[in-house]
Amino acid sequence: MTLTVQATVPLQHFDLAVDLTLPTTGITALVGASGSGKTTLLEVIAGLRTHTSVNVQFAGKCWQSKQKSLPLAERRIGLVLQEPSLFPHLTVAENLRYGWQRAQQHFLHWNDVVQQCGLSDLLEQKSRQLSGGQQQRVAFARALLAQPQLLLLDEPFSALDEGTRQHFVGYLRQLSEQHRLPVLWVSHQLTDIAEVSDNVVLLQQGQVLNSGPVLAQLRQEPLRSMVAMAVVHTPLPGLAEVAEQRLRIYARDVSLSLQPVPHSSVRNQLWSTIHARHETSCTGELLVELECHGQYFFALISTAAWQQLELGIGQKVVAHIKAAALHHPL
């Protein structure tokens, strides 16, 4: 089951020209610099921008082709646009009900969504009197309550404070896992993306530069040096036991030594093999790719340390990962 998009849409300085096939399970992140065409691509899929040379198929059903355009109402998309686009004449509750009451089955429950999105106290408020972040939360909840078969989110949490955003990112993961709700989202928070996405599509000047599973993408440029983070699956020998099945390990939280260190606050010490060494944008710093029981992660160390410890590809080292780093939000 896939979502396929073929589109050529002329934009200001370039064309959006994509030919993408995305899985309809899990979370797919759409990343790219400002003005690279993320919003345009999302709008093409949603059917907000129609163009003769657009072809969209979702789960075997044609949504958009030269001949036909499936009405938006029948696509059952949970859409959150870059500007929240609430209905200003309705209250929060009426906005939420708009999609809710038109849905057939209700696999996402009203109370759950309202509570998760922190809207219980806002329901009676006129939506034109909401703060920026409140608007985003309402838009997200409205999209969910319409009981979509696909979530299309354009920077849905950009106006939220960090704590709240973390919560929503987690909620997104939960939605995807519990309800098998496919998600395609645009975000500029690479850590959020790395944390919860299964796939990444990287846009540049309207073209797909890279796309694939997040684990592979994190090991490749440009994400490698932009995020400098890896995701590993637990358990991993040497790593303290944790609840999460999926752990992100930032390169900067990993240090290396030739021998295990006693009397240190660092509790996770993993014997690993140096798999590769990558330059970074910062001279004086190296990204060392480590392999440990078939999984890969990075350590960010200084060139001086590399030389002082006389490291080399293939060498066995001890990677030290702070326990705190494994689940602290930052």
Place this chain on the structure above:
Amino acid sequence: MTLTVQATVPLQHFDLAVDLTLPTTGITALVGASGSGKTTLLEVIAGLRTHTSVNVQFAGKCWQSKQKSLPLAERRIGLVLQEPSLFPHLTVAENLRYGWQRAQQHFLHWNDVVQQCGLSDLLEQKSRQLSGGQQQRVAFARALLAQPQLLLLDEPFSALDEGTRQHFVGYLRQLSEQHRLPVLWVSHQLTDIAEVSDNVVLLQQGQVLNSGPVLAQLRQEPLRSMVAMAVVHTPLPGLAEVAEQRLRIYARDVSLSLQPVPHSSVRNQLWSTIHARHETSCTGELLVELECHGQYFFALISTAAWQQLELGIGQKVVAHIKAAALHHPL
């Protein structure tokens, strides 16, 4: 020279009730949860929301009082609102020129600003055809080119990708330092705030919960556990030499040991004294406050490590800070 604001503005669920005096030098960050009144406060200062019980004085001049309201045009504010609010009928260049041509002296130069904001290729574009991030950049540049005496920014970089945002945060610092341009900005990126702000004002439900210099605020709740970061001034004995005068040190980049560790990729080892121990929201983790030559920073360690190393207040320990952590963006 100060900016003083006394205001009582009724909002939906509470009143914005502030009595603030802010310095007119450096960068002041306004933080608070979604819906806490940040935008409202900024609009009150800018003069977009007038209310009888508002009193605003800037550098000894009355901007707003019961009797008088200084016309917006005479306040010389560089204003970036939460929604970019470009003039949709004008091109990017015309938007930028709008304030530029009305300014008296031009201490910020056209070419500099246009280039720093990455707008050289967009000048002729209609502003209604810009992407979200492009709009924000234009709004920021437009505010600067009006040659303001005060910058009021409401989440000015929320739609920018991480790399670009980093650049703008640095540019903001530069503007503040080189042109003594006072800045009051709202942002949800606590790391950005900690990095460049001199002062922090924390709003909660329309009231000022905390306000003061960033160094002090970072050592207090709630910022302490939200950011878990410190800012230190270099040089600091034991720390490798760096170009920056101001270094942020994340608690999670710091590990502790009882003795210096040889053969490690960690190069900065500082003898410090344990000043305090703070609980965090995560059981099993501690925030250890360290003192080193009169400066303070944190280490995030596990409770188990604290016990294993038999640490206690007043004890001398070696703090290990990764060199890479000192200037890597993440």
Place this chain on the structure above:
Amino acid sequence: YGATAQEKVHIAVASSLRAPVDAIIAEFEQQFPNYDVTVAYVASGKLVAQVVHGAPYALLISAEPHYLEALYQRQLIQAKPVLLGFGELVLWHPRQHGDVAALIAAADHVALAQPSHAPYGQAAMGYLREQLAAEHYASKLVYGENVAQAAHRVHVGAAEIGFVALSQIIEMQVPQSDYTRLASAPLLPQAIALTAHAGQHRGAQLLYDFMLADGSQQTLVAYGYAATK
């Protein structure tokens, strides 16, 4: 023109008299090239209101002499109005033929001018009342602002027949078979008067005399009016 300064003479004329008055004025201007007559064609009710409120007309020609009488009462015209001629009411039936009663019986709609203020309407109403019982015509009447509107309706066929002025019939060159003169209907007096401020207007005085002179009377007759003499 424009080489010699012409004296302007503003006059107001009932719209039904437009055709003959245009012809007479053309003759007048030929005879007295120093005068430039400008005519406003106004319904009599408006004309009264305008004169009361300062209209600059020097001479008035109305199809409603008693409206002019009212102005005379208020001393807005110089002397008692004088009769200029008589209009004649006819029934126009371009598509059907027969006697008047049969025509009315056969028609769906009978057009006439509004009797409450248009003289031809009053005359038509009077005629109908005299000749026929109300149930034969009352539901068929459609009223126009004036006699011209009654003519429009017959002209476009919306009404099969209509009470119009003989002068219109002549103007439109309607063949004799298509209209019936109504001998028993009263004639409609047309009156002329100089306004109070026409005193110093020599041109107005000249035109007034010209209108009442034989030549003009003949023109009126040619356009379907009965002469006063």
Place this chain on the structure above:
Amino acid sequence: MLQPSDYQAISLTLQLAAVTTAILLVLATPLAWWLAFTGSRWRGWVQAIVAMPLVLPPTVLGFYLLLALGPNGFIGATLESLGGRHLAFSFTGIVIGSVIYSLPFAVQPLTEAFRAMGKRPLLVAESLGATRWQALRTIALPLCRGGFVVAATLVFAHTLGEFGVILMIGGSIPGETQVLSVLIYDHTEALNYSAAHALSLGLIAVAVVVLAVVYGRRQPQ
């Protein structure tokens, strides 16, 4: 003070204005929609033609309408050939006349309101499962409420006051086509000023109160 014929005229006038307003809102909405959003190169021309009823004097427009609606006219003749009746001198006729004459007052404010709203809110509504018609009713209608109020009040007020077209097509038949404006006109022409004043004052008073209520309910920005 008022006579039975006056009351008849008042009721007829209100009926005419209400029916005209209702019909025009129904007709003008899709037309304005098309004008607001089409990319067709005929848009300018269509919009200009819609404005045409305005540039002709009402009685002249009425004359041409009478021509079209009468038994020899294109529309009237078609109707008669279908076994119906032509439309001159009937309530239907004056409704048609009023609708055509007031068309631009309905279409133009609506077109601008739709344009100002843009398509975005409707697309969002559709993505939430609304049919196009539901989106129009639940979103476009309230969001463009200002445009609808302007259109409706202009049309309503204008139909109250219009008399040239109506007189021409209608023939001032009491109870059928004699509306208040024609009656007031007749009174002034007959120099029956006191009746004209009374009716005018009454008309104005009713209209002011109705409109003040309509306008007053709208919130200021």
Place this chain on the structure above:
Amino acid sequence: MLQPSDYQAISLTLQLAAVTTAILLVLATPLAWWLAFTGSRWRGWVQAIVAMPLVLPPTVLGFYLLLALGPNGFIGATLESLGGRHLAFSFTGIVIGSVIYSLPFAVQPLTEAFRAMGKRPLLVAESLGATRWQALRTIALPLCRGGFVVAATLVFAHTLGEFGVILMIGGSIPGETQVLSVLIYDHTEALNYSAAHALSLGLIAVAVVVLAVVYGRRQPQ
């Protein structure tokens, strides 16, 4: 085919329409602004009163204006006592009449346009150093262009076709107050159908072309 008097009437009509439109835009803009943004409880009433000229039959409105502007009227008498002339039967008089009659067509679309724009863009412009007047001219005017186009074309077209008020106040004096609509009306009254048809067709053709150009230049959404 056309006579000198026709040309004179055409030129006079265009002058009248142009002057009326210009005056109304100037008058209606501040009034519409106030109506759009005031919180005053009189707003509804003022808006209703602005719409009043619509509900009276034009000739009746003209009659009342004649009362006011004529030598015995409040305004006319005041002018005369100040050494001026009263305004009935003059170009100024018919301009005043047209302005009053078309007032709602200018005020209402502008009010809605201002409302839809909101105050935000102007505040932003002022924060960038623009005076209130500059903000109005450089921001509100182009952003509300649609409203201004509607207002201007409704007023212009309506003034072309208006004749009841003008005939009453102006009295159809050639070169001074005899506008095209009055002339066409006169032609039809005189059963001079061919002249009426010719002038009507000409008027419509010119109006369609002018309006199509005005409307056609606007971009669709």
